[in-house]
Amino acid sequence: MFTSLSLRLRIFLFFLGVAAACAGIVCSALYLGYLRGGEEDATSGLVFSGVLSVFGILAVTTGVWFLFDENVAKPIERLAAAMRVRAHADAQTSLDLHQARYLGDLAPAVDAVTGKLSQISADVEEHLAEETARLMAEKAHLAILLTEIPVAIVLVSPAHLIMLYDGQAADLLGQVHVPRLSASIFDYFNEEDLRAASAKLTGKRSEVLAKVRCSRGNLTFELRLKKLSQASGYMILVDQTHARIDPRADRPLIYDFDFREHESEQAIENRPLQDLTFVVFDTETTGLTPHKDEIVQIGAVRVIKGRIVAGEEMDQLVNPGRSIPIASTKVHGITDDMVADAPDAEQAVGRFHDFSRDAVLVAHNAPFDMAFMQRYGKALGFKWDHPLLDTVLLSAVLFGENETHTLDAVCERLGVHVPEEARHTALGDAKVTAEALCKMLPILASRGYGTFGEVIEQTRKHGRLLKDLN
Structure with missing residues (x-):
């Protein structure tokens, strides 16, 4: 019956009850004090009455605080978090109306407003989906046409960053390092050789032929550099007869013409989250002890400008050099036979280090996965000096420490679908973590945490969550 009353009347009755309780405590304390002291010792x-009144009022205050926290403060926080998720992460999460039953019509009103906005958003998205499908079909057709041309194509910005590469170029670049959008072209080709060749693209000279060594010095490529007439930067063309390129390469056309080159000159703390490159990764292991157990799989995807880059992913089985316990196989499904011909941990971790170059590393419960990486990085002689984000802590920043922060709970809260067959595989978990990250970024910005430094400052407040997990 209490929940059927208007919110204002409920608040009035609540405070009336508090006043009555305090008055009753004072009167009872005075009466007990009178009985204790009598007329002779007033x-x-x-x-005694005063002391009893103070403790009684403190008890009432504590009870009021507890009721307010459980029935007002927490529901309001959860409503606010759910509204931000709906507004900025485009997730159709349900509101718990029963939990907010003491807030009057607030929760149903929020549900109605966000539902209306969701409907409007759905209509807009339907139109955008049609246009996107058309553009993707054109992109796929273009990728097929480029695959038919026996030439690898790489577009490079004036700052020598990769803006586009096709499937055949992915094979070419992959002979040196893992192909990465927005990476420096000098990660793949010798800087001195390539700068000398590109410097000749001046005046009326729009094409240059040059022999250029790879960055590791063990391969030499015959490159054709072509100045772009309608845009800044230049194009690198490599005939497949002059490089080990698979003409049947079937990889998507990868491009981004919108990243901000000048942002890379800023300190990482001052750079907007949306302009950062993230590598979201996960590992599967033989057990839960990083200094004793071994890696059996590494999965990773790249996120640029808040979007997962299709085609730029790593899915690597790893030979642990020992038998995989049956209990671990039951979790991730990886057997000894599956990893028999896989590279060892040092090779796999080295490849992942190349894949994550110049990126912010992201993982769910990152200390566990990074402990393995640090161990092998030390053995290989390189440092993991990448900036690091943990989606456990990001969840705590957005939804509060009292919520559950497992990967499944975070994905459910954000409306991220977790395919059952992909759960507890390194690449599957990396992909859903990346999807969760992409939904978290605009919510963080809406809370006023727009730069990497501001987000790190907030996550440090919840560091003890990771200590409890590990």
């Missing part, structure tokens, strides 16, 4: 009776 002073001691009053002191």
Whole structure:
């Protein structure tokens, strides 16, 4: 019956009850004090009454705080978090109306407003989906046409960053390092050789032929550099007869013409989250002890400008050099036979280090996965000096420490679908973590945490969550 009353009347009755309780405590304390002291010792009776009143009022205050926290503060926080998720992460999460039953019509009103906005958003998205499908079909057709041309194509910005590469170029670049959008072209080709060749693209000279060594010095390529007439930067063309390129390469056309080159010159703390490159990764292991157990799989995807880059992913089985416990196989499904011909941990971790170059590393419960990486990085002689984000802590920043922060709970809260067959595989978990990250970024910005430094400052407040997990 209480929940059927208007919110204003409920608040009035609540405070009336608090006042009545306090008045009752004072009157009872005075009466008990009178009984204790009598007429002969009124002073001691009053002191006793005062002390009893203070403790009684403190007890009422504590009870009021508890009721307010459980029935007002927490529901309001959860409503606010759910509204931000709906507004900025485009997730159709349900509101718990029963939990907010003491907030009057607030929760149903929020549900109605966000539902209406969701409907409007759905209509807009339907139109955008049609246009996107058309553009994707054109992109796929273009990728097929480029695959038919026996030439690898790489577009490079004036700052020598990769803006586009096709499937055949992915094979070419992959002979040196893992192909990466927005990476420096000098990660793949010798800087001195390539700068000398590109410097000749001046005046009326729009094409240059040059022999250029790879960055590791063990391969030499015959490159054709072509100045772009309608845009800044230049194109690198490589005939498949002059490089080990698979003409049947079937990889998507990868491009981004919108990243901000000048942002890379800023300190990482001052750079907007949306302009950062993230590598979201996960590992599967033989057990839960990083200094004793071994890696059996590494999965990773790249996120640029808040979007997962299709085609730029790593899915690598790893030979642990020992038998995989049956209990671990039951979790991730990886057997000894599956990893028999896989590279060892040092090779796999080295490849992942190349894949994550110049990126912010992201993982769910990152200390566990990074402990393995640090161990092998030390053995290989390189440092993991990448900036690091943990989606456990990001969840705590957005939804509060009292919520559950497992990967499944975070994905459910954000409306991220977790395919059952992909769960507890390194690449599958990396992909859903990346999807969760992409939904978290605009919510963080809406809370006023727009730069990497501001987000790190907030995550440090919840560091003890990771200590409890590990």
